[in-house]
Amino acid sequence: xxxxxxxxxxxxxxxxxxxxxxxxxxxxxxxxxxxxxxxxxxxxxxxxxxxxxxxxxxxxxxxxxxxxxxxxxxxxxxxxxxxxxxxxxxxxxxxxxxxxxxxxxxxxxxxxxxxxxxxxxxxxxxxxxxxxxx
Numbered sequence: 001x002x003x004x005x006x007x008x009x010x011x012x013x014x015x016x017x018x019x020x021x022x023x024x025x026x027x028x029x030x031x032x033x034x035x036x037x038x039x040x041x042x043x044x045x046x047x048x049x050x051x052x053x054x055x056x057x058x059x060x061x062x063x064x065x066x067x068x069x070x071x072x073x074x075x076x077x078x079x080x081x082x083x084x085x086x087x088x089x090x091x092x093x094x095x096x097x098x099x100x101x102x103x104x105x106x107x108x109x110x111x112x113x114x115x116x117x118x119x120x121x122x123x124x125x126x127x128x129x130x131x132x133x134x
């Protein structure tokens with residue numbers, strides 16, 4: 001794991017501080033090792049259907065996969081009044097799936113619906129972690 005992180009950092013030119021679990025698998029041993037390897041967050045595939053911030057960034061459960069109720073969740077997220085607490089709509093998926101499933105229009109519809117809004121903050125995973133740490 002550490003060697004893979006170092007190889008990615010050599011390619012990217014910056015510290016790699018997060019990951020997703022290979023084949024969606026993890027166990028307690030892996031969870032315990034990640035912080036020592038410099039990993040601050042790791043995304044799971046356990047979709048919550050909710051908009052909460054991660055309770056534990058090492059087992060960060062997203063809102064949904066892009067193929068699972070994406071537009072319904074989008075409408076729910078946008079229609080709910082903004083509260084004093086932060087909310088996070090975390091969508092995950094793989095770019096190859098758009099080609100394989102012939103559903104580019106789905107992600108294009110999503111981007112058109114949520115894009116260019118002044119009332120949303122668009123952030124990377126590590127930006128969310130840095131915000132939470134601040």
